[in-house]
Structure formats: structure tokens, C-alpha cells
Amino acid sequence: MATTLTSDGAQGTQAQISEEIAAISADYAASLAAGRPAETRTRVDFAPYRSSLLRHPTKDLQHADPEGVELFSPAFGHRDVDPLEADLTIAHGGEPIGERLVVSGRVLDGEGRPVRGQLVEVWQANAAGRYIHKRDQHPAPIDPNFTGVGRCLTDDDGWYKFTTIKPGPYPWKNHHNAWRPAHIHFSVFGTAFTQRLVTQMYFPGDPLFALDPIYQAIVDQDARDRLVATYDHDLTAHEWSTGYRWDIVLTGSRQTPMEGE
Secondary structure, eight states: OOOEEOTTSOEEOHHHHHHHHHHHHHHHHHHHHTTOOOOOSOOSSOTTSGGGGGSSOOSOOOOOOHHHHHTTSOOOOGGGSOGGGGBTTSSSSSOOSSOEEEEEEEEEOTTSOBOTTOEEEEEOOOTTSOOSSTTOOSSSOOOTTOOOEEEEEOOTTOEEEEEEEOOOOEEOOSSTTOEEOSEEEEEEOTTSGGGOEEEEEEOTTOTTGGGOHHHHTSOOHHHHHTTBOEEOTTTOBTTTBEEEEOOEEOSSTTOOOOOOO
């Protein structure tokens, strides 16, 4: 049987990764049963997700002049974002391959109020699970008519809307036979680059959820569920595209889980 190194350096298989996830989930269930507060943030030291040990600060935070930081941050205005950038299927001369879909939702604060004029960006793999990036070299085809990036500004009611292609799952080398569920990356910038929040949106019913340490790093099932879009027949266009609804909640008890800083 093929093996790989787990986060603590021991030899591990997919079964052992799954056992680690199950044990951590059982600890979480026991915490709830004991009346301890629910944990909704993504764990930064989550052993099954190997690189989580390297993807968060390990030293004391340092004070910085916020005005000085923002001098080096990009600035965006309504004239900078073309409405056509929200359609990822028209950036090239031909039609991309895959299931065309629309993803739409609202950016909301913790009180359910719309967050207007916010820059929302997306990036994703193509229908074969391949990114156009030099570090993605797994043997899946690149679609010459799909770059996989888009952006838009939320309207006065907090709505965003993207037309794209459903991404495919892809291998990610965390452990033997490791595959990411199909997902779209989202970022919301707030009013400055220093306020940027990044998260991922998944599709309902994906069989890879139980095997994905990134998804499972969020221990609270309700919080995980908030990362999964809902099929919306009202967004679905006749003979053109399926539709999915996914809201992004920035604060409060129903906050959308975000990637760690």
C-alpha cells in the first residue's frame, strides 16, 4: 500500500488520515455534550491538513502604522471593474468546456444588512480540475478558453453574481490519493486591502467532503454547511445554465468561515 508522511512525520495512509479526522470530530461532539462552547473557526494546527502547521503566524504580532500600510495597498473604484469581468465564460474567443452555471448571493453583515460596493473576486480550476498556474502540473487538460478568474462589485442590496463553469476536483498531494472537492475561491476586500477575507464555496452532495482535511478542519458541522451553496432553480436559465445561491456573512454567529490570516 502506498504511504505518505503525516504532519508529525509518521507513515500514514488515507485510512489513517480519516481516522484522525474522525477522532477530532468525536472530541468536538464530546465538547458539545459537556456544554462547552462550539468551535466555529478553522483550526490552524489541524494534523490531517499538513500545511496548516506552516500557514499561520508563529511569532508575536508587531504594531504597524495603518496609514503607511494602506499607501501600498491597491485602490478600487467603480470605473476599475467592468461588469463583463463577472462572466468567466467570455474572456476568450471560444466557449469553455464544462457545465455552465451562475453563482449569486449577498454579502451581509452580522445583522443581515447588505454590504454595498464591495469588491468580490473569484478564482477556480477548470472543469478538468486544472488551474492555469506553473505549479499545477498534474495530467489534466488546460482549457484554452477558460482562465478561471473574475470579479464584481456588490450592488446596493449587497448582491454579487458570476457566470462560470463548474470546477472539477483535483489532487493536492497532502496524503496518498488526496483529492479536493470541487470549489470556488472567494475574496471580499472590504474598504482596504488590509481587510481582505478569503473563503471557499463548495457544491452540495460532494462525496469528497468526508475525506478532505481542509473542509474537515472546520469542526462545527453547521459552520461547514455554510460553505456549501444551495441549488436555486430560480437562478437556473432555460437551456443555458444551472444556478446556485451562496451568501457571504462577514460577522456574527452565522459568519461564513474564512481562511486563517
